[in-house]
Amino acid sequence: MSATxxxxxxxxxxxxxxxxxxxxxxxxxxxxxxxxxxxxxxxxSLREASTRAVYGDGFTLAxxxxxxxxxxIWGILGRTLLxxxxxxxxxxxxxxxxxxxxxxxxxxxxxxxYIFVLSPLLVGLxxxxxxxxxxxxxxxxxxxxxxxxxxxxxxxxxxxxxLGVTIAxxxxxxxxxxxxxxxxxxxxxxxxxxxxxxxxxxxxRTFWKVTLPLSMPGIQAGTILVxxxxxxxxxxxxxxxxxxxxxxxxxxxxxxxxxxRWPAGAALAIIMAAVAVIFVGLYLRLTARAMRRxx
Amino acid sequence: MTALTIDRINKRYGNxxxxxxxxIPIAQGEFVSLLGPSGCGKTTxxxxxxxxxxxxxxxxxxxNRDVTRALPEQRDIGMVFQSYALFPHMxxxxxxxxxxxxxxxxxxxRQRRIADVLAMVRLEGYDKRYPRELSGGQQQRVALAxxxxxxxxxxxxxxxxxxxxxxxxxxxxxxxxxxxxxxGITSIYVTHDQAExxxxxxxxxxxxxxxxxxxxxxxxxxxxxxxQSVAGFIGRSNTISGRIAEALGPDSYKVDTPCxxxxxxxxxxLAKGAExxxxxxxxxxxxxxxxxxRPTSEGKAGADENVLAGSVVNSxxxxxxxxxxxxxxxGDRVIVDVSGRNPLDIGEQVALRFAARDSWVLAS
Numbered sequence: 001m002s003a004t005x006x007x008x009x010x011x012x013x014x015x016x017x018x019x020x021x022x023x024x025x026x027x028x029x030x031x032x033x034x035x036x037x038x039x040x041x042x043x044x045s046l047r048e049a050s051t052r053a054v055y056g057d058g059f060t061l062a063x064x065x066x067x068x069x070x071x072x073i074w075g076i077l078g079r080t081l082l083x084x085x086x087x088x089x090x091x092x093x094x095x096x097x098x099x100x101x102x103x104x105x106x107x108x109x110x111x112x113x114y115i116f117v118l119s120p121l122l123v124g125l126x127x128x129x130x131x132x133x134x135x136x137x138x139x140x141x142x143x144x145x146x147x148x149x150x151x152x153x154x155x156x157x158x159x160x161x162x163l164g165v166t167i168a169x170x171x172x173x174x175x176x177x178x179x180x181x182x183x184x185x186x187x188x189x190x191x192x193x194x195x196x197x198x199x200x201x202x203x204x205r206t207f208w209k210v211t212l213p214l215s216m217p218g219i220q221a222g223t224i225l226v227x228x229x230x231x232x233x234x235x236x237x238x239x240x241x242x243x244x245x246x247x248x249x250x251x252x253x254x255x256x257x258x259x260x261r262w263p264a265g266a267a268l269a270i271i272m273a274a275v276a277v278i279f280v281g282l283y284l285r286l287t288a289r290a291m292r293r294x295x
Numbered sequence: 296m297t298a299l300t301i302d303r304i305n306k307r308y309g310n311x312x313x314x315x316x317x318x319i320p321i322a323q324g325e326f327v328s329l330l331g332p333s334g335c336g337k338t339t340x341x342x343x344x345x346x347x348x349x350x351x352x353x354x355x356x357x358x359n360r361d362v363t364r365a366l367p368e369q370r371d372i373g374m375v376f377q378s379y380a381l382f383p384h385m386x387x388x389x390x391x392x393x394x395x396x397x398x399x400x401x402x403x404x405r406q407r408r409i410a411d412v413l414a415m416v417r418l419e420g421y422d423k424r425y426p427r428e429l430s431g432g433q434q435q436r437v438a439l440a441x442x443x444x445x446x447x448x449x450x451x452x453x454x455x456x457x458x459x460x461x462x463x464x465x466x467x468x469x470x471x472x473x474x475x476x477x478x479g480i481t482s483i484y485v486t487h488d489q490a491e492x493x494x495x496x497x498x499x500x501x502x503x504x505x506x507x508x509x510x511x512x513x514x515x516x517x518x519x520x521x522x523q524s525v526a527g528f529i530g531r532s533n534t535i536s537g538r539i540a541e542a543l544g545p546d547s548y549k550v551d552t553p554c555x556x557x558x559x560x561x562x563x564x565l566a567k568g569a570e571x572x573x574x575x576x577x578x579x580x581x582x583x584x585x586x587x588x589r590p591t592s593e594g595k596a597g598a599d600e601n602v603l604a605g606s607v608v609n610s611x612x613x614x615x616x617x618x619x620x621x622x623x624x625x626g627d628r629v630i631v632d633v634s635g636r637n638p639l640d641i642g643e644q645v646a647l648r649f650a651a652r653d654s655w656v657l658a659s
Contacts, residue, residue: 194345195438196382196393197347197366198372199441200394201393202368295425
């Protein structure tokens with residue numbers, strides 16, 4: 001024991017120095033393509049508006065105060081968060097059983113199911129969204145089928161609102177909750193469920209008392225990923241959302257590209273990022289409490 | 296406390312016949328080991344008893360209750376795993392409480408039984424700890440306590456000591472055996488370690504390739520193995536090939552071998568002329584220098600003593616004894632133990648003596 005513990009220590013100085021160098025490429029990338037652009041956006045959001053250039057000379061907080069006093073923006077912010085939360089909850093409800101099955105299954109068809117799970121990521125974003133338009137539009141596949149079945153007389157409004165965005169986002173982001181959950185569930189020894197059942201607990205009780213609490217880290221990682229990706233998605237809400245399903249990212253792009261209001265758009269982007277950080281932070285604290293007993 | 300009957304169970308996965316007609320009668324309070332190499336079907340048998348596998352046919356009875364089709368949670372078993380399988384998100388007390396909560400035991404009763412069982416496994420004061428804060432041996436004692444606190448009909452143990460280091464394993468063997476005897480619970484113990492099975496069990500089931508090779512007490516299995524594979528799996532053994540020359544009694548024979556004729560005991564009913572192997576355990580052979588002590592008379596079967604001549608070809612110092620390899624006139628090699636104080640050198644001529652009752656015929 002002591003020999004194996006002592007051995008790495010001998011080289012630890014040399015190792016730590018070379019380890020420092022190993023983070024440099026990633027650090028350069030992060031600073032160059034993440035921190036610096038963010039700083040630029042923050043600076044831009046504090047600039048005065050200008051009609052002749054991208055932004056004026058002076059500094060002001062006006063873009064923030066205007067945005068925060070605008071009920072229209074509050075509404076869109078609320079809708080964005082609501083879509084994010086809905087997509088997250090539905091993905092969890094749909095993804096957990098799939099991950100659970102993949103983790104337990106020893107069938108040869110499992111690899112096929114893997115490909116199936118990953119399939120949304122194998123098709124380009126725009127192509128996939130067009131496919132959803134074909135399915136969800138008023139004359140689309142879904143409405144035609146429902147009409148043919150005699151279930152409806154008039155087409156249902158399936159897109160150009162929050163519903164279409166939610167459906168399409170759930171489809172794309174499902175793998176992002178299944179994969180972390182799968183890794184987590186696979187790491188839970190099957191002996192634990194057997195021990196629980198040997199002690200008299202039913203399958204249901206075993207799930208609630210043993211498997212579910214132990215899969216909290218996977219649930220946490222997966223839900224945060226899906227939530228963050230959903231609220232920041234652009235292409236899907238832009239193509240499927242219409243005006244009724246407009247989200248913050250769509251609004252930001254509209255400010256920047258259509259209205260040429262760069263400082264105000266930058267302020268909206270920063271507000272959105274801050275709200276996301278606050279929500280994820282609160283969520284982390286909440287879930288950390290559920291996980292405090294895990295090793 | 297319940298007797299356990301396993302009655303002709305079979306299990307197949309596709310073309311693989313995993314369990315072949317396994318029948319094991321286990322008396323109330325008995326400690327029975329399922330012993331065999333990996334893949335012999337011992338774990339599958341245990342899982343059939345636990346209810347995690349369902350046999351294709353045959354029956355499993357707890358007392359008079361047929362549990363063949365019952366779910367694991369309906370069987371009233373206690374199970375201990377090689378991996379301990381303690382719930383990592385629960386304290387020791389919560390782990391112990393788990394089965395009692397399912398059984399709707401009242402809170403004061405729960406607390407009393409948890410305290411009792413912790414005392415039994417000598418872990419008083421550890422109730423607030425998490426499993427990760429305990430050593431391997433302590434975790435396995437908690438696992439044992441968790442299985443026992445529900446007072447199950449049978450206790451099932453699946454290689455519970457395989458993850459522990461050698462010293463602790465020796466200690467735990469006696470600990471588990473002692474606990475089992477105090478509680479008096481019918482227990483099935485799966486292991487691939489023959490020494491473990493020998494010291495712990497009332498009965499041993501030796502399994503190989505999905506079938507039972509032998510079922511009997513440790514003494515029967517060690518001294519009267521049913522086949523060469525059992526003899527080879529349990530302890531060290533020497534074999535000499537030969538042919539039955541004549542039956543000297545119901546269980547004693549004279550066997551002709553390339554080293555001369557040997558008097559031996561064996562199972563009843565072997566026919567004259569049958570090809571057999573004679574098994575002799577190394578510790579039952581008395582080895583001396585040629586010419587020392589009594590005169591040698593090679594290959595002459597005495598009333599109950601045999602003498603074989605050979606030369607030492609290898610010697611390994613093992614502390615308590617020297618293990619020698621002796622080459623017989625027939626070319627067979629025999630392993631013997633000699634006292635460390637009386638070393639014999641390689642190349643020396645030796646006489647090997649063993650009693651007829653210490654050798655046993657293995658039918659081919």
